Amino acid sequence: MTADVSIRNATKVFGAFRALDDVSLDIAAGEFIVLLGPSGCGKTTLLSILGGFIEPTSGTVSIGGHDMTHVSPAKRPTTTMFQDYALFPHMCLRDNVGFGLRMRGMGKAERYEKAFSLLDLVGLRASSAKKPHELSGGQRQRVALARALAVDPDVLLLDEPLGALDLKLRRQMQDELKAIQKRVGTTFVHVTHDQEEAMAIADRIVVMNKGRIEDVGTPASIYMRPRSLFSAGFMGEANFLPAKVRGTAANEAEVETALGRVALPASAFVAGLAATGRDVTLCIRPEHFRNGNTDVPTVSLGRGRITGSAFFGTHHRCHVAADGTSLTAHLPQTDNPQIGAELDLRLKADSIVVLQDGAGVVE
Amino acid sequence: MRHLTTALAALYAGLIYLFIFLPVVVLVLFSFQDGTLPVPPLNGLTLRWYEAIFSDGKLMAALGNSLIVAIVSSAVACVLGFLAAYAFARYTLPASGLLRGLIVAPMTVSTLIIGLGLLSVLNLTGLRLSLVTVGIGHVVINLPLCFAIIYASMGGHQVNIERAARDLGAKDWQVMLLITAPMLLPSILAAFFLSVTFSWDEFIVAFLLSRFDVTLPVEIWSMLRSGLDPRTNAIGSVVFLVSVAFLVVMELTVFRKKAS
Numbered sequence: 001m002t003a004d005v006s007i008r009n010a011t012k013v014f015g016a017f018r019a020l021d022d023v024s025l026d027i028a029a030g031e032f033i034v035l036l037g038p039s040g041c042g043k044t045t046l047l048s049i050l051g052g053f054i055e056p057t058s059g060t061v062s063i064g065g066h067d068m069t070h071v072s073p074a075k076r077p078t079t080t081m082f083q084d085y086a087l088f089p090h091m092c093l094r095d096n097v098g099f100g101l102r103m104r105g106m107g108k109a110e111r112y113e114k115a116f117s118l119l120d121l122v123g124l125r126a127s128s129a130k131k132p133h134e135l136s137g138g139q140r141q142r143v144a145l146a147r148a149l150a151v152d153p154d155v156l157l158l159d160e161p162l163g164a165l166d167l168k169l170r171r172q173m174q175d176e177l178k179a180i181q182k183r184v185g186t187t188f189v190h191v192t193h194d195q196e197e198a199m200a201i202a203d204r205i206v207v208m209n210k211g212r213i214e215d216v217g218t219p220a221s222i223y224m225r226p227r228s229l230f231s232a233g234f235m236g237e238a239n240f241l242p243a244k245v246r247g248t249a250a251n252e253a254e255v256e257t258a259l260g261r262v263a264l265p266a267s268a269f270v271a272g273l274a275a276t277g278r279d280v281t282l283c284i285r286p287e288h289f290r291n292g293n294t295d296v297p298t299v300s301l302g303r304g305r306i307t308g309s310a311f312f313g314t315h316h317r318c319h320v321a322a323d324g325t326s327l328t329a330h331l332p333q334t335d336n337p338q339i340g341a342e343l344d345l346r347l348k349a350d351s352i353v354v355l356q357d358g359a360g361v362v363e
Numbered sequence: 364m365r366h367l368t369t370a371l372a373a374l375y376a377g378l379i380y381l382f383i384f385l386p387v388v389v390l391v392l393f394s395f396q397d398g399t400l401p402v403p404p405l406n407g408l409t410l411r412w413y414e415a416i417f418s419d420g421k422l423m424a425a426l427g428n429s430l431i432v433a434i435v436s437s438a439v440a441c442v443l444g445f446l447a448a449y450a451f452a453r454y455t456l457p458a459s460g461l462l463r464g465l466i467v468a469p470m471t472v473s474t475l476i477i478g479l480g481l482l483s484v485l486n487l488t489g490l491r492l493s494l495v496t497v498g499i500g501h502v503v504i505n506l507p508l509c510f511a512i513i514y515a516s517m518g519g520h521q522v523n524i525e526r527a528a529r530d531l532g533a534k535d536w537q538v539m540l541l542i543t544a545p546m547l548l549p550s551i552l553a554a555f556f557l558s559v560t561f562s563w564d565e566f567i568v569a570f571l572l573s574r575f576d577v578t579l580p581v582e583i584w585s586m587l588r589s590g591l592d593p594r595t596n597a598i599g600s601v602v603f604l605v606s607v608a609f610l611v612v613m614e615l616t617v618f619r620k621k622a623s
Contacts, residue, residue: 051530073530084520086527090545100531151531 002185003064003077003154004029005050010059012045012211019045020056021211029064029154032181032188034198036234037208043191044159046208050189051080051157064154074103077154081161085144087132093119093143094128100151118146121180138169145177149184158190162197174200195235199223207231223285227270229355232283239327241282241301243354245274255280255354258325259301259345269354281355287315288351289329289343299352301345304329309337320345387603394596401593412597422598425582429563432494432578436501437509437558441551443502444509449539452517453525463514470507477503478571485572492574500568505561509554516550517543549617556613560606 005027012020020042027033035043048054049061052073060069068076079100088096097115098106106114119125122142124135132140141161148156158177162170178201181188192198198205199219207215207222207230215222215231226232229240243255251266253273264282266273274280304322311317315330316337322345329345331337397407416422450456451463469477481500490496521543528542529535544551566580573581579602586595 053526053530073526074532074534078530080527080530082523082527084523086523088524088528088542088546090548099528099533103528103532103537147527147531 001077001152001154002029002187005155005187005189006062007046007050008060008062010046010049010056010061012042012049012054013057018211020049022059023208023211023213024059025206025213025216027187027189029187030185032178032201032203033190034202034205035189035191035208036193036195036198036205037214038193038234041208042211043193043208045211047080047157047159047189047191050155051078052076053080078157079148079151079153080157080159081144081148083160083163085132085140085161087140087143087147089132092129092131093124093135096132096143097146097150099147104151114150115146118150119143121149121183122146122176137165138173141165141173142176145180149180149186153186155187155189158188160191160193162192162194170197171200177201199235205235207234209234225270225353226283226355229281229283232353232355237286237328237330239282239284239286241284241325241327243280243282245276245278245280247276248273255282257282257301259323262299262301263349264299264352264354265297265349267350268352271356274354274356278356283353283355284327284347285330285351286317286328287330288347289320289327289345290332290347297349298346299349301347304343304345306337306339306341306343309339318343390596391600391603394593394600396593396596399593401591401596412593413601415594416598416601419594422579422582422586425577425579426601428494428576429579432498432501432569433559433562436498436562437505437555439498440502440505440509440558441513441555444506444513444554445544445547445551447510448514448517449543451514453522466510467507469503470511474504474565474567478568481568482571492572494573494576494578496572497569497578500572501562501565504565504568505558508561509558512554512557513547513550516547521546553613553617556609556617560609563606563609564602 005025007023007025010020010023011018023042023046025046035046037043045054049056050063052068052071052075055070060067062068063077073080088099091099094112094115095102097118098111101111101114116125116128119128122145124139124142124146127135127139132143135143144161162173162177165173174197177188177190181201190201202219204217205215205219205222206213207228209230214228214234215226217225217227222231223235226235226238232238233240241257241259243257245253246256246261247254252263253266253269254261254263269280302322304320304327306318307321307326308319309316311333312330313333315333316335318329318331318337320327320329320343327345329343337343392405393401394412395408395410396405396412397409447466451459456462478500481496481503485492485496524546525538525542528538533541564580565578566584569578570581570584577585579598583595583598583602586592586598
């Protein structure tokens with residue numbers, strides 16, 4: 001089963017701390033949503049409000065069109081997959097997975113059948129008589145998923161479920177989570193502070209900071225067209241170059257930076273073309289400093305000198321000094337950057353994003 | 364020099380254990396005395412005193428009473444202790460620290476005071492002295508212990524597990540019965556068996572709060588009034604053996620579970 005979720009002006013205050021500040025969000029049925037942000041940004045609070053574990057100070061939550069703001073967790077069409085799995089240590093896997101059905105009064109035979117089919121889904125049917133302590137971390141994770149899905153929730157809430165796993169297992173579980181979500185069609189709301197994980201699984205990412213939503217969109221749109229400095233900085237590496245708008249035309253603007261004047265297309269301005277005289281920030285991803293393909297309009301920021309370089313497998317990460325400004329550039333793995341070498345700071349005009357100052361905060 | 368210190372340490376340890384266990388060893392040894400006086404010299408070994416106590420109806424009735432009182436009062440103390448521990452661990456209560464201290468405080472009060480106090484209260488209420496009143500007394504004595512043991516094992520890591528159960532639709536009593544109590548079973552069993560061994564050989568409260576049906580320690584005491592007799596050694600050995608048996612069962616059930 002699946003349902004849409006609508007959060008309207010949700011605010012949660014703990015004493016003097018605003019954990020959640022007037023957040024509104026609409027989630028479509030069957031969507032895989034990831035709430036992304038640093039610790040303390042309010043993502044877990046928002047998840048707890050969806051699960052019914054805490055009530056918002058103000059605002060409403062509705063699921064499938066029904067108001068759920070003051071409904072207890074047991075009576076909501078949601079289940080939660082907890083960070084520490086929270087499996088029942090004294091029950092075998094079959095009883096763990098069947099627990100929710102038992103609470104709904106389902107008979108033993110029927111319940112076990114359903115538990116078996118879910119353990120099958122996560123590949124643990126053969127271990128159904130084992131206790132949780134006999135399993136590895138990844139297997140416990142799968143049991144927690146099966147247990148949460150057993151009661152056919154409309155919305156599954158996942159509270160940093162992959163945080164305790166090592167990198168390789170985490171990648172594998174991300175793929176599995178996504179595949180299972182597509183198969184069952186349930187709306188998934190997943191909390192994480194890992195932007196790679198967010199990109200790996202999300203249909204849409206919700207970037208949160210200081211109790212507010214900074215940005216909402218597909219992984220590609222948030223990475224390529226971030227709508228705030230925070231969002232740009234949190235989703236991967238970015239160079240921020242302060243600039244001032246010197247003049248605007250119909251579909252382009254000239255801005256002045258410490259590295260000279262450049263003309264940028266209007267489409268680079270995510271919040272609409274800024275007026276002359278405005279302070280703006282150019283956001284440039286390090287991998288965009290790549291030469292070669294010149295059949296598209298490019299922008300030059302002059303030349304820089306490589307001051308440091310490290311090989312990262314997929315790329316060389318280089319520190320570049322240009323006119324007193326220090327930048328980071330990712331050069332192709334086949335390059336052989338030398339310290340002291342000059343680098344042409346040329347990039348495609350449409351790869352630059354211009355953010356208005358005051359839109360978000362760089363941490 | 365090092366050998367000397369080791370030898371002295373071993374000697375010291377041996378003396379300590381001798382000091383603790385000599386009375387028990389002597390008691391058990393002279394329960395086999397072939398003669399009418401349980402004092403040296405040891406005349407020979409016989410089982411006739413054991414035969415005598417096992418065929419003594421009053422003693423066996425008292426032994427049965429003791430077992431019933433110990434098991435029922437310990438079970439009640441564990442249930443009450445568990446409920447109290449659950450409340451203190453899971454809810455924010457006003458003056459929680461003070462109330463917790465008050466629950467444990469009776470551990471520091473002598474059983475004589477508790478027994479006398481209970482006697483006055485029972486007089487006021489008009490409740491007749493019986494095994495029930497002895498059981499009530501033992502619940503009063505053992506509840507602080509059961510509470511302390513169970514409360515100590517309730518940690519924050521179980522909170523999320525209980526929350527998961529509630530999220531899956533369990534009501535509060537189902538969470539307690541199906542999730543919390545089974546998770547805490549090792550410490551609940553530890554509390555139960557310790558409580559049973561205390562109740563099993565408790566004398567003062569049992570003496571003050573009983574009348575016609577008495578527990579084993581009270582019956583032994585009345586035997587002692589008619590002078591020393593190898594029968595008292597035999598029944599004393601039985602009491603000791605049962606206590607040891609409960610402790611062994613506790614070790615096996617509780618610590619085997621913890622090890623897994």
